[in-house]
Amino acid sequence: MYVTVQDFIMEWNKEAELTQGILDALTDESLGQQVYPEGRTLGRIAWHFVSNVPDYLNEFGVAMDKVANPGEVPSAKEIADTFRTVSSETAKALEEQWTDESLSKVQNAFGRMESNASILMGLIKHIAHHRGQATVLMRQAGLGIPAVYGPSKEGWIKLGVQQPPL
Numbered sequence: 001m002y003v004t005v006q007d008f009i010m011e012w013n014k015e016a017e018l019t020q021g022i023l024d025a026l027t028d029e030s031l032g033q034q035v036y037p038e039g040r041t042l043g044r045i046a047w048h049f050v051s052n053v054p055d056y057l058n059e060f061g062v063a064m065d066k067v068a069n070p071g072e073v074p075s076a077k078e079i080a081d082t083f084r085t086v087s088s089e090t091a092k093a094l095e096e097q098w099t100d101e102s103l104s105k106v107q108n109a110f111g112r113m114e115s116n117a118s119i120l121m122g123l124i125k126h127i128a129h130h131r132g133q134a135t136v137l138m139r140q141a142g143l144g145i146p147a148v149y150g151p152s153k154e155g156w157i158k159l160g161v162q163q164p165p166l
Helices: 005-024 042-060 076-095 100-104 115-141 153-157
Strands: 106-109 114-115
Touching: 005 114, 005 115, 042 076, 042 115, 076 153, 100 115, 106 115, 114 115
Parallel strands: none
Antiparallel strands: 106 114
């Protein structure tokens, strides 16, 4: 759990870097990839978690500019560029608007009473959840997958390992 705002910002920046690698690997052609016909596309999933960050933080008292046109999936480059901006603005907004004491304040979060520290952890988990969905769809679309918490198939091959260890 986060004790200081800087604790969160340090983790946020690490997770944002991992997420940015995934988003930078997207192509316009890959954005239409779906698991099943009625399912969300890769583009819709990526744009959802990118455009949702300011909405999420605004909901819990951190003022940020919303992303323009959240209902329309833009190009892969715009998705990646928007996240680059949003992730930087997130760290800046929290640093400027919340104190370490703010983290222990409790508020209603989707029907549950949670500390602001838990709410921030929920933001990171939300992105990690959708980042995992995105990597599956990226693989199905034929894209290489950047390393997240360890080497991907491509990373293992670069290390000279054809089959990752079990």
